[in-house]
Amino acid sequence: MFTGIVEEIGTVQAVKKGPTSMQLTVACSRVLTDVKKGDSISVNGVCLTVTDFSKGDFIADVMPETFKATTLFTLQAGNRVNLERAMAANGRFGGHFVTGHVDCIGEIIAVRPVANAIYFDIRMDSTFQTQLVPKGSITVDGTSLTVFAISKQGFTVSLIPVTQTDSILGNKRVGDYVNIECDILAKYMERIVSMKETEPSGGLTMATLAKNGFLD
Structure with a gap:
């Protein structure tokens, strides 16, 4: 489990790449x-x-699944990357619940400086639009951000000065691709609602939980 607070910007030293892994x-x-x-x-x-x-x-x-589902396959020696260790149990939760399991790849379609902030418009797979909440949390390349606005194409986030300097996002441009992880709390809520809609009684049962993979 992570928090989305980048601890350090690292540099890729070497990449050994195969057809579907690296x-x-x-x-x-x-x-x-x-x-x-x-x-x-x-x-x-x-x-x-x-x-x-x-x-x-x-x-x-x-591994192959990560290779095809994230932007890591594009990395080359010399590229800078956001790094964060798994959260210690006694640490402060400065960001939000981040699993490190990317939902989709997003594309930056607009960059707008506004006062001391930078607004990013990011296009993403519409499948995950239901997991976006205004003023809710989202992870972009491992950085915990707040959803500033939602559009038909995706969402907008605002980078404060410290995020611009302490993560690789400050150097991103239009056309760049980023890893997106939606808020896990929104995922659970969406799952629960969809389960209720499929149950005639409208309620949760042990059988329903087992059927949908929540019980072994």
Whole structure:
């Protein structure tokens, strides 16, 4: 579990890419202070497992499902990436509940400076439009942001100055692609509502929960 508060901007040192998978070596420092093999680190919003590490970098594998469903396949040596360690149980929750499981890839279609902020209009798969809530939370390349507005194409977010400097989003431009993870609370609510609509009684039962994968 993550919070969407970027701890550090790392740099991709090496990429070993196959047809449907890849291995990343990422140079960094802060997220390595207490790292262990098997730990989870969010790379541009994607939860990856540390398979090896040294004093100045870590290695993670990207499996086929992640390769095809995120923007990680576009990474090359020298690219900068947002990094966040999995949240410690005694940490402050500065962002929102972030799983590191990307829902879809979005495209930045407009960038507008407004005073000290930058507005991004992002187009996304309409399938996930029902999971957007005005003033609700969304994760863009691993960064926790507030949905400023919703349109037929997608949504708008506003970057404050610290987000512009402390994440890679400040350097994004029109046409760039980003990883999108919708708020998990919105997902649960949508799932519960859809389950109620399919039940004749309109209520939840143990059978309904089991049928929809909530029980083993």
